Amino acid sequence: MVMSEVMVTLRGWHLALAHAELQALLPTMTVTSTPSKRWYAVEGPMSVEGIERALEPAANVESILSHATIVEWNGSYEGVMDIFQTSLQQDINGTVSTYTWRHGKKIDGCSLSSLSKMCGGALVDFGNNIDLEQADQTFGLCSDAASSCILAGWFVGSTPSAFGAERRQATERPFFKPVSLDPRLARTAINIACGPISTNIVLDPMTGTGGFIIEASLSKRNGVGLDHNSAMIEGAQSNLKWAHDGEDSPTCVLLRGDATALGTFLPQHYHGHIAGIVLDPPYGRNSQGSYQPLELLEKTLMSAKDVLAKTAGMVLILPIHPMTVFEESGFHHDEIKPLHGTFSEVQRMLSVCGWTIEAMFTERVHKSLTRLVVHAKFVLLN
Ligand SMILES: C[S@@+](CC[C@H](N)C(=O)[O-])C[C@H]1O[C@@H](n2cnc3c(N)ncnc32)[C@H](O)[C@@H]1O
Missing domain, CATH: 3.30.2130.30 (VC0802-like)
Structure with a gap:
């Protein structure tokens, strides 16, 4: 009992x-x-x-x-x-x-x-x-x-209910791309990265169709999403407005900008106030990254240092080759085979950029693709 x-x-x-x-x-x-x-x-x-x-x-x-x-x-x-x-x-x-x-x-x-x-x-x-x-x-x-x-x-409160994201499934939005994240994963990632609701700002440096920022906004978090592709930003803006029944988001904005130069592209008032990053970098032929995937990740993590609060959380989503363990957080690092580079390289770059891995999860996307969901913490040491 x-x-x-x-x-x-x-x-x-x-x-x-x-x-x-x-x-x-x-x-x-x-x-x-x-x-x-x-x-x-x-x-x-x-x-x-x-x-x-x-x-x-x-x-x-x-x-x-x-x-x-x-x-x-x-x-x-x-x-x-x-x-x-x-x-x-x-x-x-x-x-x-x-x-x-x-x-x-x-x-x-x-x-x-x-x-x-x-x-x-x-x-x-x-x-x-x-x-x-x-x-x-x-x-x-x-x-x-x-x-x-x-x-x-x-x-306490209501009887069991569903998350209720059916209406805003990525495929229902005005602007859909195959890269669009499922609202449940997007919302879960934000909550893990940012913790309790506060005035903290959530940053999605590669926002694509705006999956994270829609969920940040609907949960009344302050947030900013960036993408270097203006067509993506326009599409993400129409998605965000659509999620608010045609109104502007009261707490989140979307801006065109380069994730590898966050200090330049994020307006000054965000600097030092980014307390949560949700990062879903591009892979495959639907994205138009100008760097090799690992180089882009490293440059993004480096540039994030210019805008982060003294302590911050991050959820990083990386494509990996299929693994047998899907729902557990405890698995051996050497089982992880990223689509790009090795997991040791990813670990090294996280550590060089000041991030400590807190936990990792895998999620099956389809037969030949799995996602690695990395939860990491940043603490500025001086
Ligand atoms: C996998 S998609 C993100 C998908 C997104 N989570 C969603 O729900 O739609 C990656 C995005 O990163 C953007 N991107 C690639 N390089 C970038 C850079 N240097 N700065 C900003 N955005 C970049 C791409 O244009 C693409 O939209």
Whole structure:
């Protein structure tokens, strides 16, 4: 059994990235794994409301539950109900209801609807009024087939929901190119690179169709995107406006400029205030880089030093040859085969430019291409 004041459930296609996003948005909290790969206990100084606000921009947070309990299914409804008593018996303002959902298949012999009815009965016994249409508070029950566990607790905010990026899929935008990033990956990368929402400025030095800047803007972050190709900047601007229903972004701008000379192309007021970089350099025939890929990366990282804040985060996305491990963050560096150069060269250039690798993830793009997602930190030493 695991109990926690707050438990977060994750959705999404990539659990290692989802976990990294959760930790990045809650840097002062301890995020602890549980028997289910999609459920995390969150403990520390923040209030429940503070956690809810901090997780608003997340791409991978499915729900937040308070007074939560996880129990392994042992075949006995009574046994499970005994363990859920503490979670159920809370001081509740207003009416209540229950909500069930599953991660994976059903757990053999366990009916969530039966458990839900029993929880409803217990809530009435504790003096609560049920309202199935519009309850003030909802008690959630989730099963996880892989661990054979059940999670119960009170929803903080809404019941489980999707990220809701379907409407702004890259292919739906006015300006689409095959290089356009998926909104979920773009949003996740920004959150990992930048951490909690603040006045920090997100920089996308090679913005292409604007995938990162759209997500930065929709999550109300300050951001600036650059591309040396004016057709890309025009297209990205139309995409950004489209994402805001025809209005200008209140927090982000897109400028034509060269990523290898950021000190020159970024207006002075950004200098020293860039606290997060999201970098998706070109590869393949859809891009028009003027340097060899590794040279372009190194020159970009060098020039970033002119504009970075004293501490900054980065998510760098690099094309690599397919690997067998896709969803884990722990794998051997010598397995990584970049499309351009060697991984040791990439490591060396990150280190020379002041970056320390925090974590790495891989994501399959298609049969012959994988992405390496590198999370790095920059600290100015004097
Ligand atoms: C892989 S694409 C970025 C795709 C982008 N993440 C998106 O969602 O559309 C790389 C971009 O880098 C741009 N680029 C290449 N060299 C550049 C440079 N020196 N300065 C600025 N942009 C550059 C290319 O024009 C291209 O649009």
